[in-house]
Amino acid sequence: MAVTFNVRGAPIGWSAIAVALLASMGGFLFGYDTGQISGIQEMADFVSRFGTEPPDGSVAGATMSFNKWLIGLIVSMLSIGTAFGALVGALLADKLGRRYAMFVEVIVFDIGVIIQVTSFNAWYQVGIGRLITGLGVGALSAAVPLYQSETLPRQIRGAMVGTYQLFITFGILVSNCINIGTRELDNSGSWRIPVALGIPFATILGIGILFAPESPRWLVAHGKNDEAYRSVAIVRGAKREDSNPWVEAEYSELISNYEQDIKLGAGSWLECFKKPNRVLYRTLLGIALQAGQQLTGANYFFYFGATIFSAVNLQDPFVTQIILGAVNFVCTFLGLYLLERFGRRVPLIIGAAWMVVWLLVFGLAGTLGGNPDGTVTSTPIGQLLIISACFFILGYASTWAPGIWLFCGESFSRRTRAKQASIATLSNWIWNFLIAYFSRPIADSIHFEYGFVFAGANFLNMIIAYFFVYETADLTLEGVDQMYSDPNVKAWSSAKWVPEGYSTRDDIKKSEKDADDIAHIPDNREDGTWKAKPDPVTGEERDNVRKHPETKIETA
Numbered sequence: 001m002a003v004t005f006n007v008r009g010a011p012i013g014w015s016a017i018a019v020a021l022l023a024s025m026g027g028f029l030f031g032y033d034t035g036q037i038s039g040i041q042e043m044a045d046f047v048s049r050f051g052t053e054p055p056d057g058s059v060a061g062a063t064m065s066f067n068k069w070l071i072g073l074i075v076s077m078l079s080i081g082t083a084f085g086a087l088v089g090a091l092l093a094d095k096l097g098r099r100y101a102m103f104v105e106v107i108v109f110d111i112g113v114i115i116q117v118t119s120f121n122a123w124y125q126v127g128i129g130r131l132i133t134g135l136g137v138g139a140l141s142a143a144v145p146l147y148q149s150e151t152l153p154r155q156i157r158g159a160m161v162g163t164y165q166l167f168i169t170f171g172i173l174v175s176n177c178i179n180i181g182t183r184e185l186d187n188s189g190s191w192r193i194p195v196a197l198g199i200p201f202a203t204i205l206g207i208g209i210l211f212a213p214e215s216p217r218w219l220v221a222h223g224k225n226d227e228a229y230r231s232v233a234i235v236r237g238a239k240r241e242d243s244n245p246w247v248e249a250e251y252s253e254l255i256s257n258y259e260q261d262i263k264l265g266a267g268s269w270l271e272c273f274k275k276p277n278r279v280l281y282r283t284l285l286g287i288a289l290q291a292g293q294q295l296t297g298a299n300y301f302f303y304f305g306a307t308i309f310s311a312v313n314l315q316d317p318f319v320t321q322i323i324l325g326a327v328n329f330v331c332t333f334l335g336l337y338l339l340e341r342f343g344r345r346v347p348l349i350i351g352a353a354w355m356v357v358w359l360l361v362f363g364l365a366g367t368l369g370g371n372p373d374g375t376v377t378s379t380p381i382g383q384l385l386i387i388s389a390c391f392f393i394l395g396y397a398s399t400w401a402p403g404i405w406l407f408c409g410e411s412f413s414r415r416t417r418a419k420q421a422s423i424a425t426l427s428n429w430i431w432n433f434l435i436a437y438f439s440r441p442i443a444d445s446i447h448f449e450y451g452f453v454f455a456g457a458n459f460l461n462m463i464i465a466y467f468f469v470y471e472t473a474d475l476t477l478e479g480v481d482q483m484y485s486d487p488n489v490k491a492w493s494s495a496k497w498v499p500e501g502y503s504t505r506d507d508i509k510k511s512e513k514d515a516d517d518i519a520h521i522p523d524n525r526e527d528g529t530w531k532a533k534p535d536p537v538t539g540e541e542r543d544n545v546r547k548h549p550e551t552k553i554e555t556a
Contacts, residue, residue: 004237007155011246013237016152019212020160023148024167025205026102026140029109030082031171032201033133034302035325036194037075039179039318041066046191050074050123068444070123072437077127079433081112081134082141083426089142090422097222098147098215102140106206109136113198133198138429142422149409150215150417153235153250154476158344159336161409162402166332169397171201172302173325180318216251217414217477220258228254257414257478267415272423277485279413279420285468286408286424292461293404294431296355297454298396300439301389302328320386327390331397338398339406343473343495345465351399352462358392359455366448374447385448400461404428410472414481471495474505 004011040046051066066074085105092101112133119125148161178194185193213235219228229251238244261267272283301324338347362385369381376382412420443450471494472480483489483497495505502508 007153010153010155011237011244012153012156013235015213015237016156016160016235019235020148020152020156020163021167022205022208022212023102023144024163025201025208026105026137026144027164027167028171028174029198029202029205030137030141031168031173032175032198033078033130033137033171034168034299035172035175036179037078037130038302038321039176039183040191040194041071041075042318043179043183043190045186045188049121049188050119050126052123068440072440074123074127074130075440076433076436077130078134078137079429079436081131081136082138083134083429083433085135085138085140086142086422086425086429088135089139089425090418092139093143093146093418094218097218098143098150099209099212101143102147102209103206105136105139105143106202107136108139109133109202110199112136113195113202117192117196134429136202138425141428142418142425145405145409146418146421147215149406149477150217151213151231151235153246154474157410158340158406158473161406162332162336162339164405165397165402166329166336169325169329169332169401173322173329176318176322176325180322183318216254217258220254221261225255253476253478261415267413267419269419271413272416272420277413277481279416281468282412282484283420283423285464286412286420287427288464289404289407289469290424290428291431292457292464293400294428294435295454295457296352296396296400296461297359297451297457298328298393298401299432299435300443300450300454301393323386324389324393327393328397328401331394332402334394335398335402339403340473343471344403344406345469345471345491345495347399348403348465348469349462351395351403352458352465354395355392355400355458356455356462358388358395359451359458361388362392363448363451363455366451370448374444407469407472410477410480411470411484413484414477417477467491471497474508475499 004013006012047066052070085108089101089105092104095101096104112129112131112135114129115132116126116129119129145161145164148164149157152160175194178197182190182193184190213231214224214227216228216231219225219231229247232250232254233239233244233247236244236246236250238247271279273280275281335347365381365384365388366376369378369384370376376385408421408424412424439450442453468491470480470483470489470491472483473495475483479499482499483494486497489497498505498508
């Protein structure tokens, strides 16, 4: 008997949790690569090998250092690769399936790691390695939230898709800890070890995903109906041979929606930019939100945290980086709760406002209490900078960090979901590159006033979230599509929209709780099927007769 637990009356298999966490290792790799470079660029062996000029640009024989534009390029090469990888990720996910696409992307990631750790004196080899690693990470960033949102039951979809961001923060924290453990080595092991450890972490995902169920939506689209039924059964904690009402209902809905998609034809890249059913609206909103996530300023701290706080009169800026990483990781758990408890819109609006406040504190403290050269000698001001950065990370990690990946996983059109997710993710990586490449030179020029720039960006994020983001909590992916297709629904009133037959979103939850009794009704017919109680909302008789997965659908 499969082990299950209930969420709002709906049976969920523990296997669904395992699937979500395993796939989220793709996010871990992203976070691990993001976090490690912040400390590595400060390590003596790395600087002496790949630095290109003396500290003052003229003294011969002095310890080498990085030109600020060169280190920006090395850091941002990951983002250049991820931008291209995000587009390739959609093609691979649609062609190979979500699981095998992730397996291939892990191999690409490993190749990039190998190129980096075999570098000796050529900075561009490190850059090329980060570029290739980025290809793998970028493709995973498109495939993982897509796979999770298509495979997991809607009752846990918000929290479980949010684990992708949780694992990003976990990767950042782990890389910070490894950096502080190897930085005292007086050889290349100080930076080679953190980079090389990416391979065993990637192997967990690459091997494990082969044993996970494939996306049932992808399987139905490729005529593999029996496997699709099995995939739905696995995450519900049911056996393939059982006539489980939850599995029957979800499988039937998959078949029905696919039949509708067949009549409409295959979704193309061009269709992502067409107006009907607000497809263009959702594409542009995804682009804006992913850009907004980067412009929150979080990666400014993650990429250059050790450098930022080395100017704040601290004996060990690496410790501060770990503190920020720990706050980021822990507060992401809060985000998983908030996005399930309060929906998607409200956390994004309040989160953006919260970040505005603390970035203003950060900018004012550094500007008014710092020196003209960007250093801070006052201990209270230094402490205030660290505290404001931590409170900023709290707001980011609990709202915009997981919330935007969740949006991309559940808000796009069924027929173009993978392509729209890739386009939106491409926006994330383009802005990631711009932040990584230009932050060091900008911060060297305006110092802590950089916080004001990000405060302004977060104010704009708050406006966008209020006027354009639709509430998708408690809806199936198909229900989300119906909501966006309703011309009478506006973003600020979207929380009141419900599918036909329901009065409120609470009615959907009540329906799920009442249906828990149905899940335990024994077979009451000679043919092994069962008859359900009347629908608790509409009062209609529900006669759930199994649709045999073996029945193939004619494809266009």
